[in-house]
Amino acid sequence: MNWLAQRVVPILAVVAAIFVLWYAGAVGLNAKWAYDKAGRAGVELSFTQLVADTWSQDKPKLPAPHQVVQEIWKTTGAMVLSGRAFSKRSLIFHGWITLSSTLLGFVLGTALGIILAVGIVHNRAMDMSVMPWVIASQTIPILAIAPMVIVVLNAVGVSGLLPKAVISMYLSFFPVVVGMVKGLRSPDHMQLDQMRTWYASGSETFWKLRLPSSMPYLFTSVKVAMAASLVGAIVAELPTGAVAGLGARLLAGSYYGQTIQIWSALISAAVLAASLVALVGVIQTMTLKRMGMLR
Amino acid sequence: MIWIVSSLVFWIVAWWINVRLSHLPRTRSAGLAVPALFGITLLVLWEGMVRGLEINPVLLPAPSAIGVQFASSLPILWVDFVQTFVKGALSGYAIGCGAAFLMAIAVDRSPFLQRGLLPVGNFVAALPIIGMAPILVMWFGFDWQSKSAVVVVMVFFPMLVNTVQGLQASDHMQRDLMQTYAASYPQALMKLRLPAAMPFVFNGLKICTTLALIGAIVAEFFGSPIKGMGFRISTEVGRLALDMVWAEIAVAALAGSAFYGCVAMIEKAVTFWHPSQRRG
Numbered sequence: 001m002n003w004l005a006q007r008v009v010p011i012l013a014v015v016a017a018i019f020v021l022w023y024a025g026a027v028g029l030n031a032k033w034a035y036d037k038a039g040r041a042g043v044e045l046s047f048t049q050l051v052a053d054t055w056s057q058d059k060p061k062l063p064a065p066h067q068v069v070q071e072i073w074k075t076t077g078a079m080v081l082s083g084r085a086f087s088k089r090s091l092i093f094h095g096w097i098t099l100s101s102t103l104l105g106f107v108l109g110t111a112l113g114i115i116l117a118v119g120i121v122h123n124r125a126m127d128m129s130v131m132p133w134v135i136a137s138q139t140i141p142i143l144a145i146a147p148m149v150i151v152v153l154n155a156v157g158v159s160g161l162l163p164k165a166v167i168s169m170y171l172s173f174f175p176v177v178v179g180m181v182k183g184l185r186s187p188d189h190m191q192l193d194q195m196r197t198w199y200a201s202g203s204e205t206f207w208k209l210r211l212p213s214s215m216p217y218l219f220t221s222v223k224v225a226m227a228a229s230l231v232g233a234i235v236a237e238l239p240t241g242a243v244a245g246l247g248a249r250l251l252a253g254s255y256y257g258q259t260i261q262i263w264s265a266l267i268s269a270a271v272l273a274a275s276l277v278a279l280v281g282v283i284q285t286m287t288l289k290r291m292g293m294l295r
Numbered sequence: 296m297i298w299i300v301s302s303l304v305f306w307i308v309a310w311w312i313n314v315r316l317s318h319l320p321r322t323r324s325a326g327l328a329v330p331a332l333f334g335i336t337l338l339v340l341w342e343g344m345v346r347g348l349e350i351n352p353v354l355l356p357a358p359s360a361i362g363v364q365f366a367s368s369l370p371i372l373w374v375d376f377v378q379t380f381v382k383g384a385l386s387g388y389a390i391g392c393g394a395a396f397l398m399a400i401a402v403d404r405s406p407f408l409q410r411g412l413l414p415v416g417n418f419v420a421a422l423p424i425i426g427m428a429p430i431l432v433m434w435f436g437f438d439w440q441s442k443s444a445v446v447v448v449m450v451f452f453p454m455l456v457n458t459v460q461g462l463q464a465s466d467h468m469q470r471d472l473m474q475t476y477a478a479s480y481p482q483a484l485m486k487l488r489l490p491a492a493m494p495f496v497f498n499g500l501k502i503c504t505t506l507a508l509i510g511a512i513v514a515e516f517f518g519s520p521i522k523g524m525g526f527r528i529s530t531e532v533g534r535l536a537l538d539m540v541w542a543e544i545a546v547a548a549l550a551g552s553a554f555y556g557c558v559a560m561i562e563k564a565v566t567f568w569h570p571s572q573r574r575g
Contacts, residue, residue, distance in 0.1 A: 006410065007410065010407050010408070010409075010410040010411030011410070011411050011414050012411075013407070013411050014408070014412055029434075061433070061434065124317045124318065125310070125313045125314040125316075125317040128313070128316075128325075128326065128330065129317075129329045129332070129333035130333065131330075132330035133333060136548075136552060138505060145528075145540075145544055147528060147529055147532050148537065148540050148544075151532050151535075152537070155353065155354055156354060227422075227423075231423045231425055234423050234425070234426060235425060235513060238513075238516055247426075250426055251429070251517070253429065254429030254430075254432070254433065254517050254518075259430065259433070262429055263430070265426070266423075266426045266427065269422070269423045269426055273422050273423060274422075
């Protein structure tokens with residue numbers, strides 16, 4: 001009970017406040033259009049009429065939450081019920097496209113990050129030369145280059161999933177490198193000396209001491225990497241001419257002024273991000289429990 | 296062929312020098328020389344491969360070609376830089392970080408709000424906020440105001456979470472000491488909590504430098520006046536003028552690194568007492 005009051009209630013209060021602000025914002029931002037319409041029809045709007053109108057416009061400046069939920073249901077659940085779950089108008093289809101390139105990029109990025117981190121920890125020259133450039137590579141706004149990477153890879157003949165995954169990879173390898181380097185260096189001198197007294201070779205020290213003790217760091221950075229690679233996948237979908245994917249839905253929505261469509265794509269991206277990060281969290285808890293590192 | 300071989304030879308020699316340098320005792324000059332040599336090696340390899348393998352400049356221009364383009368179109372690059380970085384990113388960065396900082400101080404007195412805001416803020420910070428860009432462009436028009444709005448939204452939550460965490464960084468003993476001095480809340484805030492929060496605040500500020508630049512550039516993909524780095528990148532990609540795109544990227548990289556470096560330098564001056572800033 002205490003736990004509930006301590007944790008859940010404050011979060012619920014903040015979320016409720018966000019919803020109240022959202023509804024109020026919808027009234028405020030959409031009011032002008034409602035007044036315009038009423039003025040042309042020559043009707044005087046009462047306050048309740050104004051609210052009802054601002055919450056149910058076709059192309060509102062800010063759609064009310066229930067409109068977005070309706071749109072999401074219309075493009076997911078209702079589609080499944082009518083047996084068209086993978087039609088081109090369904091968000092499941094677009095979400096799947098984005099998800100697949102996110103996951104591919106994430107796996108590639110994590111692998112690259114771990115390899116680089118192992119190299120950096122074990123090779124002094126690599127530590128001194130690569131690490132500053134890994135950090136510098138992130139001050140370059142890679143998302144800005146995304147269109148070019150896509151176009152160039154397309155011209156070479158690589159199209160479809162891989163170019164998008166490359167963008168995701170670039171965004172997700174950085175947190176993994178930084179976290180893994182920290183993690184692989186986390187065993188202290190006592191532990192390393194202990195390994196030496198046991199006459200452990202370099203690879204034994206790595207597998208039995210360094211790698212296990214880096215796990216908490218790895219999972220923390222993997223969460224960041226997951227979120228980053230989803231952002232990468234979405235932005236990478238923008239320049240491909242709005243064919244498929246959540247990013248394409250965003251772009252198409254902004255071309256045609258379909259605000260509800262933009263918001264529904266945005267919310268589903270958010271749900272996707274949240275569930276992916278939550279999934280990593282579950283794996284983290286299970287692994288660390290198994291390793292006895294979680295108290 | 297000669298290009299490939301000579302660039303490979305350069306690579307091996309540079310690698311050997313780097314290995315030798317890294318085994319010398321750590322000095323400041325070696326710490327600078329090693330990464331610099333690595334960067335130069337990358338450029339030489341790039342140039343050599345592009346020339347040696349005769350890669351079509353439409354796909355990947357050589358660094359020298361990019362340099363020439365960079366030097367010959369400085370006025371355009373400057374206009375784009377002012378539009379995107381100074382007007383869009385910097386103003387949004389200042390507004391967003393400032394608002395988040397003030398908000399963090401405001402919620403600092405209420406543990407209830409903190410417990411609610413921190414998880415929500417952490418959640419929002421992980422979301423693909425960049426997707427808000429088309430909506431904000433619709434609300435604020437095509438000019439730099441919408442770009443700066445995107446930047447505000449992008450930097451707000453990371454900054455908020457970091458500052459709230461930072462304000463909790465002072466430990467109980469220190470706060471108790473303040474209490475025994477009969478320090479009022481503002482006094483304790485100014486003299487203990489804010490200085491103790493500075494490492495966290497600067498961590499947030501540094502994360503936000505990159506976010507700000509990304510936000511400003513990507514927002515231009517959704518509509519912009521006929522200047523700006525994002526606009527130039529997307530149109531020049533359409534014309535397959537990749538040397539111009541790379542020149543623009545070089546500007547972005549320079550601006551991003553310089554921005555980050557500035558914040559890091561201010562951090563060094565403000566948090567000189569922190570263990571991570573001391574020279575060992």
